[in-house]
Amino acid sequence: MVDQLPNRGREAEMLKEMGFDSMEDLFADIPEDVRFKGELPLPAPQSEEEIIADARRLLGANQDLGSRPSFLGAGLYRNYVPAAVFQLVTRGEFLTAYTPYQPEVSQGMLQAMWEFQTLVSELVGLPIANLSLYDGSTAAAEALTCAVRVHNRKASQPNTVYVSELTPPDKMSVMHNYCQGADISIKTLAHKPDGTLDLEAVEAAAGSCGVYIEQPNPLGVMDEGLVGLKAMLGDHTALIVGVQPVSLGVLEAPGHYGADIVVGEGQPLGSPVTAGGPLYGIFACKQPYLRLMPGRIVGRSIDVDGNEAYCLTLSTREQHIRRHRATSNICTNETLIALMGAMHMALLGPDGLADLAHRNMAACQALKERLSTVDGVEIVHDAPHFNEFAIRVKGSASACLAHLDQHGITGGLDLSRWFPDITDQILVTATDQTRSGDIEALAAQLALWSTHAEVAA
Amino acid sequence: MSHLFGHNGAEGEGYSQPAPLTTAQTPSVPSALVRARPARWPRLSEPEMVRHYTWLSKRNFGIDTGFYPLGSCTMKHNPRVNEVIAQLPGIADIHPHQPEHQLQGWLSIYYEMQHMLAVVAGMDDVTLQPVAGAQGEFTAIRCIQEYFRLRGEDQRTKVIVPDSAHGTNPASAAMAGFEIVEIPSLEDGRMDLEALAAVADETTAAMMITNPNTLGLFEADISEASRIVHDAGGQMYYDGANFNAILGITSPGLMGFDAVHFNLHKTFSQPHGGGGPGSGPIGVKSHLAPFLPGPVAARDEASPEDVHRSLDGHIYRWHEPEHSIGKVQQWHGNAGAVIRCWAYYRRYGSGLKQMSEHAVLNANYLRHAIHREAKAAGVDHLFEDGAETEVAKHEFTLSMQPAKEALGVSAMDVAKGLLDRGYMAPTVYFPLVVPECMMIEPTETESKDTLDTFAEHFAQVLKTDPETLHEAPITTPVRRVDEVYAARNLCLKHPFDEA
Numbered sequence A: 001m002v003d004q005l006p007n008r009g010r011e012a013e014m015l016k017e018m019g020f021d022s023m024e025d026l027f028a029d030i031p032e033d034v035r036f037k038g039e040l041p042l043p044a045p046q047s048e049e050e051i052i053a054d055a056r057r058l059l060g061a062n063q064d065l066g067s068r069p070s071f072l073g074a075g076l077y078r079n080y081v082p083a084a085v086f087q088l089v090t091r092g093e094f095l096t097a098y099t100p101y102q103p104e105v106s107q108g109m110l111q112a113m114w115e116f117q118t119l120v121s122e123l124v125g126l127p128i129a130n131l132s133l134y135d136g137s138t139a140a141a142e143a144l145t146c147a148v149r150v151h152n153r154k155a156s157q158p159n160t161v162y163v164s165e166l167t168p169p170d171k172m173s174v175m176h177n178y179c180q181g182a183d184i185s186i187k188t189l190a191h192k193p194d195g196t197l198d199l200e201a202v203e204a205a206a207g208s209c210g211v212y213i214e215q216p217n218p219l220g221v222m223d224e225g226l227v228g229l230k231a232m233l234g235d236h237t238a239l240i241v242g243v244q245p246v247s248l249g250v251l252e253a254p255g256h257y258g259a260d261i262v263v264g265e266g267q268p269l270g271s272p273v274t275a276g277g278p279l280y281g282i283f284a285c286k287q288p289y290l291r292l293m294p295g296r297i298v299g300r301s302i303d304v305d306g307n308e309a310y311c312l313t314l315s316t317r318e319q320h321i322r323r324h325r326a327t328s329n330i331c332t333n334e335t336l337i338a339l340m341g342a343m344h345m346a347l348l349g350p351d352g353l354a355d356l357a358h359r360n361m362a363a364c365q366a367l368k369e370r371l372s373t374v375d376g377v378e379i380v381h382d383a384p385h386f387n388e389f390a391i392r393v394k395g396s397a398s399a400c401l402a403h404l405d406q407h408g409i410t411g412g413l414d415l416s417r418w419f420p421d422i423t424d425q426i427l428v429t430a431t432d433q434t435r436s437g438d439i440e441a442l443a444a445q446l447a448l449w450s451t452h453a454e455v456a457a
Numbered sequence B: 001m002s003h004l005f006g007h008n009g010a011e012g013e014g015y016s017q018p019a020p021l022t023t024a025q026t027p028s029v030p031s032a033l034v035r036a037r038p039a040r041w042p043r044l045s046e047p048e049m050v051r052h053y054t055w056l057s058k059r060n061f062g063i064d065t066g067f068y069p070l071g072s073c074t075m076k077h078n079p080r081v082n083e084v085i086a087q088l089p090g091i092a093d094i095h096p097h098q099p100e101h102q103l104q105g106w107l108s109i110y111y112e113m114q115h116m117l118a119v120v121a122g123m124d125d126v127t128l129q130p131v132a133g134a135q136g137e138f139t140a141i142r143c144i145q146e147y148f149r150l151r152g153e154d155q156r157t158k159v160i161v162p163d164s165a166h167g168t169n170p171a172s173a174a175m176a177g178f179e180i181v182e183i184p185s186l187e188d189g190r191m192d193l194e195a196l197a198a199v200a201d202e203t204t205a206a207m208m209i210t211n212p213n214t215l216g217l218f219e220a221d222i223s224e225a226s227r228i229v230h231d232a233g234g235q236m237y238y239d240g241a242n243f244n245a246i247l248g249i250t251s252p253g254l255m256g257f258d259a260v261h262f263n264l265h266k267t268f269s270q271p272h273g274g275g276g277p278g279s280g281p282i283g284v285k286s287h288l289a290p291f292l293p294g295p296v297a298a299r300d301e302a303s304p305e306d307v308h309r310s311l312d313g314h315i316y317r318w319h320e321p322e323h324s325i326g327k328v329q330q331w332h333g334n335a336g337a338v339i340r341c342w343a344y345y346r347r348y349g350s351g352l353k354q355m356s357e358h359a360v361l362n363a364n365y366l367r368h369a370i371h372r373e374a375k376a377a378g379v380d381h382l383f384e385d386g387a388e389t390e391v392a393k394h395e396f397t398l399s400m401q402p403a404k405e406a407l408g409v410s411a412m413d414v415a416k417g418l419l420d421r422g423y424m425a426p427t428v429y430f431p432l433v434v435p436e437c438m439m440i441e442p443t444e445t446e447s448k449d450t451l452d453t454f455a456e457h458f459a460q461v462l463k464t465d466p467e468t469l470h471e472a473p474i475t476t477p478v479r480r481v482d483e484v485y486a487a488r489n490l491c492l493k494h495p496f497d498e499a
Helices: A011-018 A023-027 A048-060 A083-089 A107-124 A136-151 A169-180 A199-205 A224-233 A245-249 A287-292 A319-325 A335-371 A397-406 A436-456 B046-058 B081-086 B104-121 B133-150 B168-175 B193-199 B222-231 B304-309 B335-377 B401-407 B411-420 B448-463 B466-471 B483-488
Strands: A157-164 A185-189 A208-215 A238-243 A261-265 A281-285 A297-302 A308-313 A388-392 A425-429 B125-127 B158-162 B179-183 B204-209 B235-240 B259-262 B282-284 B296-301 B314-319 B396-399 B437-440
Touching: A011 A023, A011 B335, A023 B335, A048 B081, A048 B104, A048 B335, A083 A335, A083 B046, A107 A245, A107 A281, A107 A297, A107 A308, A107 A335, A107 B046, A136 A157, A136 A169, A136 A208, A136 A238, A136 A261, A136 A281, A136 A287, A157 A169, A157 A199, A169 A185, A185 A199, A185 A208, A199 A208, A199 A224, A208 A224, A224 A238, A238 A245, A245 A335, A281 A287, A297 B483, A308 B483, A319 B168, A335 A388, A335 A425, A335 A436, A335 B046, A397 A425, A397 A436, B081 B335, B104 B125, B104 B259, B104 B282, B104 B296, B104 B314, B104 B335, B125 B296, B133 B168, B133 B204, B133 B235, B133 B259, B133 B282, B158 B168, B158 B193, B168 B179, B168 B204, B179 B193, B193 B222, B204 B222, B222 B235, B335 B396, B335 B437, B335 B448, B411 B437, B411 B448, B411 B466
Parallel strands: A157 A185, A157 A208, A208 A238, A238 A261, B158 B179, B158 B204, B204 B235, B235 B259
Antiparallel strands: A261 A281, A297 A308, A388 A425, B125 B282, B259 B282, B296 B314, B396 B437
């Protein structure tokens, strides 16, 4: 610990100069009855060498995704992040800065975030983007409360939003926590057996404050029906679309088919999966939402000499100014991870992003083609998929996944985790990191499982 | 200037990628969904990209660049080994939905962090799920809300906050649906017990307060405040933003609090990354534990037949609290940040008290040194302490009101003058109870020499003639930025051809 405390050994000298006798004098204002007695019951301090050895040992006990074929996605996607991104993002000037409250010495991050806002705006086809929320789920939840703030006055279904029934329960739970304080009621939108949105059911949502739906949807389906959605909903209901950003290399930007707010989990652009955090939430919107939206925004301005300069702007929406009337309580966000996203996007360029999207889609297609030849495995939805799709297996999904695990394969998501009634389906995911060998290994083991399950039955 | 959108960018794809996997049928997007107009941004070759972001980084100030005495933000050194650890595949390349037996190492580190935070805060249970301090506040207030709902005390609709509280406190409570009752502070910035007693009643759900307070003073009456709120049937919530001052010395539990959030990125040195990521776990007393967001890490001792698959004799698992409020983030929190903070904690272990002692030593020493140097330079009449006190805790405040009155020099002028001398400015104009406030927090990772030199520069800034100071900064990448212009001429993205 000595290396983290430059003044160890100089305590007496410093105390003496202040006229104190001991460290204890500095804490004389803390009443005796709230004092800790004795030493903290924690292990002894460690050196850097011991810490990294322990970290390697403990983290080495985890089965990292890269060590075996893995088909787990379901909202987080294994990708390749170019080395330059990691090298640059750990530059101390970015890594160890606080929120840019002093713009004169924070131009680097401010400009980088203004550029990030532009990249997101272009990606999703909307004019305004903030510089990140915590993750895809909080971005979706904040989009719902934002939609209610904007539309509640004219809504025929005030305080009401509609959310796709396919939304993963963990994300739904975040939405519930963010919405309950504002008395917002969350209703669900049904899907058809083919995995696409039931457009007839959408009529019920007209006149509500907002509709949240994902593209591709949580079961991997690219749903054409969304293109006509805004016309059905009208001007006073926000169409909120959740995206997998890599897909926008080939998929139409939701802003171009009427989305009012686009949110999403930014992770596939720029960041490893990292056990589900830190990630970054994308939030972009149209003009009418600007002054009631959550999160920090950078604006381009000038300095006293008239030179181009950047600063945080529209802060009067935020908690440090507006306190309990703020549009959100968010303060710390995910700037550094958003910066990684910006770096990745800059390296890719729009064409490179299209290539990356195509690789994801091709891997998914290759997986689907191969699994459709495996006896006992059924592709649940005959639909175009982007990263992932549901398969039906013999027996229970959980037993099948355990079988795959025993044979060195992380098989995917047991869909009963999302939909308790569905016990024989697995969401299998392919990304740009999926290799043909991985697919072959999965297909072979699924074939074995089918035989095994037949015999057991 | 280097502009991302000023680069012409070569045609075609960016960095080279492997060929797509071969498929029998070409994968295709439904025709109505084919992207009609590609996004407009240049692709940069790696040499251009590296140079662009390196150029930007040189226009940014971090702790690595220089002294960063930003009050309330605890800008301590970020050890580099933590970055190395966070990149290990055992954390960077794992998925939260993997089966528990594939995640024993991660679970064990989560378990250890939950335990450590409970110990230092005097709490019974901890969740690591909230990803920032403000989200921790929101999460704890939601737990308190559900606690009262289950008890049938739905009439508890109010949350009390002092007027000196961080803005996130009232914002978080309001987001959960509470009415905010703000109570004034005493003239010296301390909590007003009479004002508290006057508003605490059967409608009170909680009081949110930080201790040491935002002036860097320890609220000695905190136990009495807890008694008042508890007698009214309410809960006490501890804002952990200033936790760095008290580890191993006192704890929220000892002060009578029921719930606390931690800013791991402050106290345990997750790098702040220019605005995030953070990590905002919460700790609670046992009566609130069933309401925590799930899952939390739990463990069982391995039976003899399971020892071969155990980690250090235990088998770890996720646990879903009985009356959980559900989730505040889709996964299990900012695991990458928690791992860095775990590595930081391991440096200190049982010696965390020394961290807080040195934080307080440095704050008091810097306050002393500033007065000393100002006196020597004959400028000690230009400011005064924000609060009369023998000792401060991890931070202290100064009021520049005398300089404002005598010379027309504001706290902002002094802040900008410090930028010219290679320092990050302290927090200015917060807390509001101190006129022309500068809030200064050196942290424990600054040397005495740095503090002495900063004090000299602080005095020299005050000696600078006011006209020159109004012009500051002049050595920074840009000079004073016009925030009003930014708000009136909104330009939130590159205008492309539309300009």
